[in-house]
Amino acid sequence: MLNFIARRILATVPVLAIVAVLVFLLLRLTPGDPAAILAGDAASADQIARIRISLGLDQPIIVQFGIWIGHLVTGDLGESFYYKIQVADLIAQRLEPTLSLATLTILFSVLVSVPLGVIAAWRFGGWFDRALMGFSVMGFSIPVFVLAYILIWIVSLKLGWLPVQGYKRVADGFWPYLQHLILPSITLSVIFIALIARVTRASVLESLGEDYIRTARAKGLRESQVLIRHALANAAVPIVTVIGIGIALLIGGVVVTESVYAIPGLGRLTVDAVLARDFPTIQGVILFFSLVYVGVNLLVDLSYVFLDPRIRY
Amino acid sequence: MSASPSRASELETLSVEAAGLRVTESAWQRVRKNWSVRIGGAALALLLLIAVSAPWLGTVDPTLFDAASRDLVPGQRGEITTLDGEIIKHKFWFGSDSYGRDIYSRVMYGARVSLTVAVLAALLSLAFGIVCGLSAGYLRWLDGILMRFMDGLMAIPAILIAIALVAMWRGSLPTVIIAIAIPEIPRVTRLVRSLVLSIREEPYVEAAVALGTPTWKIMFGHILPNTIAPLVVQGTYICAAAILVEAILSFLGVGLPPDIPTWGNIMAEGRPQFNQYPHNIFIPGVFLAITVLAVNILGDGLRDTLDPKMAKRV
Numbered sequence: 292m293l294n295f296i297a298r299r300i301l302a303t304v305p306v307l308a309i310v311a312v313l314v315f316l317l318l319r320l321t322p323g324d325p326a327a328i329l330a331g332d333a334a335s336a337d338q339i340a341r342i343r344i345s346l347g348l349d350q351p352i353i354v355q356f357g358i359w360i361g362h363l364v365t366g367d368l369g370e371s372f373y374y375k376i377q378v379a380d381l382i383a384q385r386l387e388p389t390l391s392l393a394t395l396t397i398l399f400s401v402l403v404s405v406p407l408g409v410i411a412a413w414r415f416g417g418w419f420d421r422a423l424m425g426f427s428v429m430g431f432s433i434p435v436f437v438l439a440y441i442l443i444w445i446v447s448l449k450l451g452w453l454p455v456q457g458y459k460r461v462a463d464g465f466w467p468y469l470q471h472l473i474l475p476s477i478t479l480s481v482i483f484i485a486l487i488a489r490v491t492r493a494s495v496l497e498s499l500g501e502d503y504i505r506t507a508r509a510k511g512l513r514e515s516q517v518l519i520r521h522a523l524a525n526a527a528v529p530i531v532t533v534i535g536i537g538i539a540l541l542i543g544g545v546v547v548t549e550s551v552y553a554i555p556g557l558g559r560l561t562v563d564a565v566l567a568r569d570f571p572t573i574q575g576v577i578l579f580f581s582l583v584y585v586g587v588n589l590l591v592d593l594s595y596v597f598l599d600p601r602i603r604y
Numbered sequence: 605m606s607a608s609p610s611r612a613s614e615l616e617t618l619s620v621e622a623a624g625l626r627v628t629e630s631a632w633q634r635v636r637k638n639w640s641v642r643i644g645g646a647a648l649a650l651l652l653l654i655a656v657s658a659p660w661l662g663t664v665d666p667t668l669f670d671a672a673s674r675d676l677v678p679g680q681r682g683e684i685t686t687l688d689g690e691i692i693k694h695k696f697w698f699g700s701d702s703y704g705r706d707i708y709s710r711v712m713y714g715a716r717v718s719l720t721v722a723v724l725a726a727l728l729s730l731a732f733g734i735v736c737g738l739s740a741g742y743l744r745w746l747d748g749i750l751m752r753f754m755d756g757l758m759a760i761p762a763i764l765i766a767i768a769l770v771a772m773w774r775g776s777l778p779t780v781i782i783a784i785a786i787p788e789i790p791r792v793t794r795l796v797r798s799l800v801l802s803i804r805e806e807p808y809v810e811a812a813v814a815l816g817t818p819t820w821k822i823m824f825g826h827i828l829p830n831t832i833a834p835l836v837v838q839g840t841y842i843c844a845a846a847i848l849v850e851a852i853l854s855f856l857g858v859g860l861p862p863d864i865p866t867w868g869n870i871m872a873e874g875r876p877q878f879n880q881y882p883h884n885i886f887i888p889g890v891f892l893a894i895t896v897l898a899v900n901i902l903g904d905g906l907r908d909t910l911d912p913k914m915a916k917r918v
Contacts, residue, residue, distance in 0.1 A: 309756020321772035428904065432897035434848055436855055436871070437889035444882055543763035547852055561764065565771040565858050573768055581760045 292596065299592055303585050310581045311363065314574050315356055321570075329570050331372035368578070369571035373564065378575035381560065388458050388556035389545055391468070395476040396541065397534070400483035405530065407484070408491025409518055415496055423488055430485025435544050439478045439551040446474060456553040475552045479544045483537055490533040494526035501525070527598045535591030542580050631833070631910060640905025647898035655715040663709035664694055666865040676700040678707075678883055698887045701873050710865035711888050717866040718847050718895060721781055725846035726839045728785040733792020734835070738823045740793060741800025751797070754790035762787035766849050767858055775859045784849045788842050795838055799831045833910040840903035844896050851892050867892045 318325050326343040327334070343349065347358040362369070368378035411420040447455040453474055459467040498504065499522050507517045542558075549558035557576060564572035635641050654661065670684050678699040683691050684706070698707040740750045757765075769783035803809060804827065812822050853859030854868025862869050867888040874884025 305752050306755045306759050309753055310759050313756060313760065317768055317772065428900050429897060432844070432900050433893045434851055434889065434896070436852070437885070437893055440878065440882070440885050440889065443878075444886075448879065539761040542761040543852075546763055546767070547856070550856060561767065562856050562858070565767050565856075568771060570772075573771060577760060577764050577768060580764055584761060585759050 295596070296593060299589060303589055306585055307582065310578065310585075311360060312356070314577055314581075315359055317574065317577075318570055319352070328568070329369065329372070331567075331569065334372065363578070368575035371564070371569050371572045371575075373567045373569040373572065378571050381572060382557065382575055382579050385555060385557045385560045387460065388554045389549070389558060391461075391472055392475055392479065392545060392548070392554065392556065393541055395472050396479040396483060399476055400480045400487055401534070403480070404484040404487035405491050405523070408488040408530075409495050409523055411488070411492040412495035412499060412522070413514075413518055415499075420492070423492065427485040427489045430481045433481070435478060435482065435547045436551050438481055439475075439548060442474050442478055443551075456551075458552075458554045458556075471552075471554075475548050475554060478551075479541065479548050482540060482544065486537050486540065487530065487533060491523075491526065491530050494529040495522050498522045498525040525599075528595055531591055531594055531598060535588040538584050538587045542584065634909040635906065638905040638909045640901050641909065642905075644898045644900070644902030644905060647894065648902060651715055651895055651898070652719060654712055655719050658709075658712040658716060661712050663712050664692070664706050666705065666709040666713040667863050668705060669703045670700075670705070675702055675877070675881060678887075699881065699883055701870070701884055702877060703873075707870060707884065707887060710870050711867065711891055713865040714867045714870060714888060715891070715895075717777075717860065717864065718850060718892070720777070721784065721850040722843040722846045722899070724781045725784040725788070725850075726842040728781065729788035729792055729842055730835060730839050732785070732789045734796055734828070734831075736789065736793040737796020738800060738827065741797040742804065742819065742823050742827070747797075750793075754793050757787065758790040760787070762845070763849060763852060766853060767856070770853055770858050775853070775861060777860065780850060780853060780859055783853075784846045788845065792835070792838060792842075795834060796831055799834060800827055803827050803830050837903060837907045837911050840899060840906055844899040844903065847892070847896050847899065 318328065321328055324339075326339045326346065326348055329346075330339045330342050347355050350358075366379050368382075370376065371378050371381055374381055407423055411423040414420055443455055447453050454471055458471050461468045495518075503525075504517060504521055507521045508514075512521075545556065546558035546561050548554070549556045550562050553559075557579070560572065561576045563569075564576060664684055665686065668684065668686065676682055676699045678697060679695070680699065681693070681695050682700075684694045685691050694706065698711060700706055701710075736750060736754070740747045740754075765787040766783040769786065770779060773779040773783070800823075809822060809826055812826050817826075850859060850866065851868035851871075854866045855872050857872055859868060860866050862873065870888040871885045874881065874888075878885055
């Protein structure tokens, strides 16, 4: 077991290494002098020269990569020339809104989509099933920012129930904090619900065809018990897997949602950095999001052992 | 998990193969009879017609600024002064934006960008994915390193790759298409590789190897034709994703330059005035959603008819 966990953690090293190479190459593929790009348009010749020395830009590219990786593992992502602070600090500052939004979205999506998927599988081919599948295709098709504006228009502008935009920290009180997160979370949830409900349905449908379900019914278990304890429990692995894969979708959605709702999180930071061509920040944010994605999927893989005792490594 | 559904689909594939020459014919017939394909295809055909015939649909120059007709609501009548100084009467079906440009014209022309980006990004990622997937699946020495590279590329969320690439290259039609296609390559590669790995064990490939057929000829002549059905399905889904990502890039202000009429750009320009003029965002938004929906419905129909194995999985 420990052996498996250790091996699985080690397996993420090459993936992260490739990500680092790609992010490193991103800057080298940009036309122009990397030092000048990193320093920004307003930099003096002196600043550019300092960056050139600190990154070893006069050395061969392999050495440059070594220096860059050396900075990375010590948590040094460089300095944002737009915000004039360390990128690592910048990311830490912007973490709370994004983390809140993502957590709330995942919680809400799972609580809604898993029951929907189970019911659809239970009533396979019925009106509920077809309605859910129809919703799922629509959920995949409606752009997240269009949905955001529809919700803002109805809920905030017409009904006046929730604030239009902005963000309040938890420290400013829990209700204002939650109030500002409800619409963004619902917006982000729709595609996630579509995805998880679809996989839950397919996975539960498969386990409902198994012999142990017939046995469970034959011994007189209540239908709810059959569905939850037997069908859903055996369908858990694909559901958890798709949540892990869906994190990539969520990160993409966060970039757009934070921008529409004016939430000062990492997604908003990404867009602002790109608009300002703030390369140290762009690199830092991509590395951070990729690390989160790889980390979550590592946890998902490790969770298989607990979800399905049949899996032995 | 049980083996029964996969075994059933294997049997199904075997029986389809046993039918021999009629395979392609019956697949095409099944596709044509499928209602998802019909509805999605019809909607897309209509959009394609709009895109091609945009200049003749009662539109004016979509980039024309007209100070006199700013911020009109849908249906309002007005006059437009062209660059030649000619004054034409025009009904603003979808209203106008804060520069006085006709939103109806911009939306009609915007269909061109969305469909172009969708098709070219899908073809580009399919082409690269096919080459990489065939190589990884057939050339064992390349497999490990190529697939680790693809794993790394897949670990970066697609939108971030696209945003970062457009940020460094600056937005233009070719850079936007390439930036959208790159994150899709790993998925195509994985699909092609897994197909190759199963097909290369087939007797007809063994026979070709035994006859001394060159490797490239086996790859492109024997293996590739058998990957077409799943690739068509995958390509359709890439089109849907590409349309969405292009709109997101434009909307965030990092995609195509603002003067080019794209649905994302129209929405981006409508943002500051959303309170008073929500139609600036809703009208292109509806077109965008319907287009993506049509592509997705078409994709589901193709998947159900062309690729029964995949249809069972999702």
